[in-house]
Amino acid sequence: MDFACCPYARRVFRYGIAALVAGGVLAAAGLALAQEPAGGPTFTKDVLPILQRSCQQCHRPGSVAPMSLLTYRDVRPWARAIRDRTAQREMPPWFIERNVGVRAFKEDPSLTDAEIATIGAWVEAGAPRGNPADAPPPIELADLDDWRIGTPEWIVELPEEQTVGAVDADRWLNIWADSRLTEDRYIKAVETKPSPGAYPVVHHVATSMLWENEDGEEGGGFLNEYAMGKNGDIFPDGTGRLIRAGTQIRFNMHYSSVGEETRDRTRVGFQFYPPGHVPERVLISRHVGDSFDTLDIRAGEDNARSDGYYVLPEPTQVTGFQPHMHIRGKRMCVEAIRPSGAIETLSCTGHNFGWHIVYNYADHEAPLLPAGTILHVIGWHDNTAANRYNPDPKNWVGFGNRSIDDMSFAWMSFFHMPEDEYERRLEARAQSTND
Ligand code: HEC
Known part of the structure; x- marks a missing residue:
């Protein structure tokens, strides 16, 4: 030059x-x-164990999530997105508020504040890999096609195969199927599963039952929730849920396209108690706190509140709940008002229309409540444009079945028990917390 x-x-x-x-x-x-920070968090030592516990059951090839998070190579390009989604508590999908109510749940994939901070610090430091020798061995991910409840003795499928196009918008469908049961049975275990190969498009399924007795009364209730990573419900010994002859099963499906036409025929599988056997404790799932007349959400309103109540007729152990709201649902709390007047919050949870999660309480913390307790369900809706699912913030919204109408109730699962058993259980709880 x-x-x-x-x-x-x-x-x-x-x-x-x-x-x-x-x-x-x-x-x-x-x-x-x-590559080798002095003492800072690394992928192999600090981040991988978190991903193994809370992410990989969904984020692996052939599954529902958009990308795999098995290896450093898989994870590195997503480091920032992982930091953001975990910091917002959008991932893993689990929206329980951690500072109120019951703390222990079954199959809780959520991260502690410390784990979220670790991920944040790791991304801040440039997402270093660290020493490969620090990596825990890969976890064994269950085969997607395995029934976790064992091979079911009874299977009910969607009446027809569903086709999810390569680029369809997300769809939420209610599809009814005949259980074909000719006698009443008690369910010991239940699990819902997409067809083999359809896992990527089945974002979510909630199944419920509807039957009519001789007097024309309707019954049924919540049955099971499918989400990748949930293992089906195996009820504790001596506990079962009734399914009546002639029950219709409703599959509430959430399909998402993945760029490839995919066919699905989701099934629900059952293990039963022997015919005629009535288990000692019958699990009930029912709507609690419906707000048929009181749901009143003005155009553009945020935090529109509605309240509903249900009185427990007998001593009760609550095993779990699922908030039921539609597109504008934002948050729900369930509290127990004891006959003494004492009020305790059982749980508060955010609501995300993209996920319909059942929160099952760990047995040792499942609320034990005396007869006469009032369950109080409080729902909050967001009818503003900030709610990304909201089709029209300019409209008033009330209670209704269409997903553009809204609802607020909790599916609550519980079993009743006689007074003396209630006392015994209370006693046992007190013992174990004293130990
Ligand atoms: C129950 C299944 C499930 C679990 C568990 C889960 N994810 Fe996801 N994840 C999904 C699905 C499905 C999506 C696609 C979009 C959506 O539904 O939000 C997603 C999306 C994401 C995204 C956004 C991807 C994009 O395209 O921008 C990130 C980042 C993410 N997940 C990280 C995580 C991390 C980190 C964990 C664990 C701490 C985790 N996920 C646990 C199912 C899951």
């Missing part, structure tokens, strides 16, 4: 090169630092 015209330019050029080289060395040093 000829700098004869202008020595100054030559100097700048030369220093520029030197600076570039120095910068390169520094960058390389930085890279080396990122």
Whole structure:
């Protein structure tokens, strides 16, 4: 290059090169630092164990989530998105408020504040891989096609195969199927499963039952929730849920396209108690706190509140709940008002229309409530444009079946028990917390 015209330019050029080289060395040093930080969190030591416990059952090939998070190579491009989604508590999908009510749940994939901070610090430090020798062995992910409740003795399928197009919008469908049961049975275990190969498009399924008795009265209730990573419900010994002859099963399906036409015929599988056997404790699932007349959500309103109540006729152990709201649902709390007047919050949870999660209480913390307790369900709806599912914030919304109408109730699952058993259970609880 000829700098004869202008020595100054030559100097700048030369220093520029030197600076570039120095910068390169520094960058390389930085890279080396990122590979082996002194004491900071690394992928292999700190982040991978979190992903194994809380993410990989969904984020693996052939599953529902958009990308795999099995290896460093898989994870690295998503580091920032992982930090953001975990910090917002959008991932893993689990919206229980952690600072109120019952703390212990079955199959709780949620992250602790410390785990979220670890992920944040790791991304901040450049998402270093760390020492491969620190990595825990890969976890054994169950075969997607395995029934976790064992091979079912009775299977009810969607009446017809559903086709999810390559680029359809998300769809929420209610599809009814005949159980074909000719006698009443008590369910010991139940699990819902998409067809083999359909896992990527079946975002979510909730199944429920509807039957009519001889007097024309309707009954039924919530049956089971399918989400990747949930293992079906195996009820504790001596506990069962009734399904009557002639029951119709409703599959509430949430389908999402994945760029490839996919067919699905989701099934629900059952294990039963022997015919005629009535288990000691019968699990009930029912709507609690419906707000048929009181749901009143003005156009553009946020935090529109509605209340509903249900009185427990007998001593009760609550085993779990699922908020039921539609597109504008935002948050729900369930509290127990004891006959003494004492009020305790059982749970509060955010509501995300994309996920319909059942929260099952760990047995040792499942609320034990005396007869006469009032379950109080409080729902909040967001009818503003900030709710990304909201089709029309300019409309008033009330109670109704269409998903553009709304609802607020909790599916609550519980069993009743005689007074003396209630006393015994209370006693046992007190013992175990004293230990
Ligand atoms: C129950 C299944 C499930 C679990 C568990 C889960 N995910 Fe997801 N994840 C999904 C699905 C499905 C999506 C696609 C979009 C949606 O539904 O939000 C997603 C989306 C994401 C995204 C956004 C991807 C994008 O396209 O921007 C990130 C990041 C993510 N998940 C990270 C995680 C992390 C980290 C964990 C564990 C701490 C986790 N997920 C646990 C199912 C799951």
